Amino acid sequence: xxxxxxxxxxxxxxxxxxxxxxxxxxxxxxxxxxxxxxxxxxxxxxxxxxxxxxxxxxxxxxxxxxxxxxxxxxxxxxxxxxxxxxxxxxxxxxxxxxxxxxxxxxxxxxxxxxxxxxxxxxxxxxxxxxxxxxxxxxxxxxxxxxxxxxxxxxxxxxxxxxxxxxxxxxxxxxxxxxxxxxxxxxxxxxxxxxxxxxxxxxxxxxxxxxxxxxxxxxxx
Amino acid sequence: xxxxxxxxxxxxxxxxxxxxxxxxxxxxxxxxxxxxxxxxxxxxxxxxxxxxxxxxxxxxxxxxxxxxxxxxxxxxxxxxxxxxxxxxxxxxxxxxxxxxxxxxxxxxxxxxxxxxxxxxxxxxxxxxxxxxxxxxxxxxxxxxxxxxxxxxxxxxxxxxxxxxxxxxxxxxxxxxxxxxxxxxxxxxxxxxxxxxxxxxxxxxxxxxxxxxxxxxxxxxxxxxxxxxxxxxxxxxxxxxx
Numbered sequence: 464x465x466x467x468x469x470x471x472x473x474x475x476x477x478x479x480x481x482x483x484x485x486x487x488x489x490x491x492x493x494x495x496x497x498x499x500x501x502x503x504x505x506x507x508x509x510x511x512x513x514x515x516x517x518x519x520x521x522x523x524x525x526x527x528x529x530x531x532x533x534x535x536x537x538x539x540x541x542x543x544x545x546x547x548x549x550x551x552x553x554x555x556x557x558x559x560x561x562x563x564x565x566x567x568x569x570x571x572x573x574x575x576x577x578x579x580x581x582x583x584x585x586x587x588x589x590x591x592x593x594x595x596x597x598x599x600x601x602x603x604x605x606x607x608x609x610x611x612x613x614x615x616x617x618x619x620x621x622x623x624x625x626x627x628x629x630x631x632x633x634x635x636x637x638x639x640x641x642x643x644x645x646x647x648x649x650x651x652x653x654x655x656x657x658x659x660x661x662x663x664x665x666x667x668x669x670x671x672x673x674x675x676x677x678x679x680x681x682x683x
Numbered sequence: 684x685x686x687x688x689x690x691x692x693x694x695x696x697x698x699x700x701x702x703x704x705x706x707x708x709x710x711x712x713x714x715x716x717x718x719x720x721x722x723x724x725x726x727x728x729x730x731x732x733x734x735x736x737x738x739x740x741x742x743x744x745x746x747x748x749x750x751x752x753x754x755x756x757x758x759x760x761x762x763x764x765x766x767x768x769x770x771x772x773x774x775x776x777x778x779x780x781x782x783x784x785x786x787x788x789x790x791x792x793x794x795x796x797x798x799x800x801x802x803x804x805x806x807x808x809x810x811x812x813x814x815x816x817x818x819x820x821x822x823x824x825x826x827x828x829x830x831x832x833x834x835x836x837x838x839x840x841x842x843x844x845x846x847x848x849x850x851x852x853x854x855x856x857x858x859x860x861x862x863x864x865x866x867x868x869x870x871x872x873x874x875x876x877x878x879x880x881x882x883x884x885x886x887x888x889x890x891x892x893x894x895x896x897x898x899x900x901x902x903x904x905x906x907x908x909x910x911x912x913x914x915x916x917x918x919x920x921x922x923x924x
């Protein structure tokens with residue numbers, strides 16, 4: 464179970480990282496001045512948030528190799544390509560978590576007061592410096608609570624990857640339950656492990672939030 | 684794209700729609716009652732009750748739904764006492780196991796929404812109700828509950844969408860709803876994208892219709908936020924000019 468727990472953590476972390484990348488790009492696309500880019504991002508978040516996670520996982524599980532082989536054949540390689548379960552899981556959960564991150568980051572960007580952007584322009588900051596010094600620190604702070612929720616979702620969604628055969632907590636519990644004929648015991652252990660992970664990360668996010676908000680005065 | 688195959692798969696996918704809707708609507712209905720109970724326990728002055736409600740919500744929100752489903756469907760069969768009792772006719776059926784897991788799960792999430800709603804009821808309303816001499820039960824029924832529901836409704840829309848998506852997990856315990864049927868067609872035909880588009884469209888349509896319906900309920904429940912009604916008859920004095 465310990466190795467399976469590490470696997471769950473590894474898949475969750477890599478999906479979250481992919482999701483954050485997609486989220487940053489998605490938020491930029493949604494706030495873009497070019498209308499078709501906005502529509503594309505809108506379509507992505509609508510579908511990825513409206514369709515069951517399990518369906519997305521099946522899409523990549525059954526279709527991932529096909530897609531990879533198609534791309535490879537364009538470049539002249541016609542052999543069989545098999546994508547491992549870890550990659551499929553990361554990409555599938557990453558796509559879902561990316562859609563939620565997009566909305567969180569978009570909201571955080573919009574929460575930065577426009578007066579600050581004007582002030583930065585007035586003192587002659589160029590775009591990159593303004594992004595680094597003004598936008599990034601504040602967007603990170605505003606997005607943190609929302610990203611905490613996205614992390615919890617991501618962590619729990621990785622349980623669904625067990626259908627692809629990747630040995631994470633859920634799969635391990637299923638196998639152990641089958642061989643020992645004690646399903647209740649092993650699923651309770653699995654539940655406790657997830658509870659441990661969510662509680663720990665919740666605490667971590669609380670710490671991060673108070674760190675990010677250390678210079679901010681609060682009501683009450 | 685294989686349009687022939689897509690066209691032929693539509694009836695079988697729609698055949699799973701009935702089961703999907705049964706799962707969603709039944710567990711939302713039952714889950715709503717669980718949620719009210721849990722929310723009231725959470726707000727109760729008795730420490731034992733509120734501690735129970737807190738733990739319940741903590742456990743059900745902190746673990747994946749898949750674990751909860753497997754725990755009920757596979758796990759409970761481990762105990763001979765349950766297998767021998769009358770409960771077994773109930774827990775033997777994957778349908779009722781799924782309903783139970785979904786109900787308990789959505790109950791936990793919804794109870795937090797209702798709690799937030801109850802806590803947002805302005806104190807002045809409660810004082811006014813007391814001043815009118817309303818009993819506690821009547822005050823809850825006529826004042827606190829309606830206002831709390833109205834407050835919680837927008838967030839409840841998200842919970843409904845989550846429930847629609849969660850119903851796909853029933854396919855992991857042999858129930859053939861839309862996702863289960865989609866998986867079967869995909870694994871025999873390997874028309875992955877085609878079937879994904881169809882099944883995805885079905886879910887998006889359900890979500891769209893349900894959120895619209897909730898939007899309508901919200902509109903009905905908040906007449907005070909709409910503009911003053913337009914007079915049906917034009918005032919007669921103006922026409923005389």
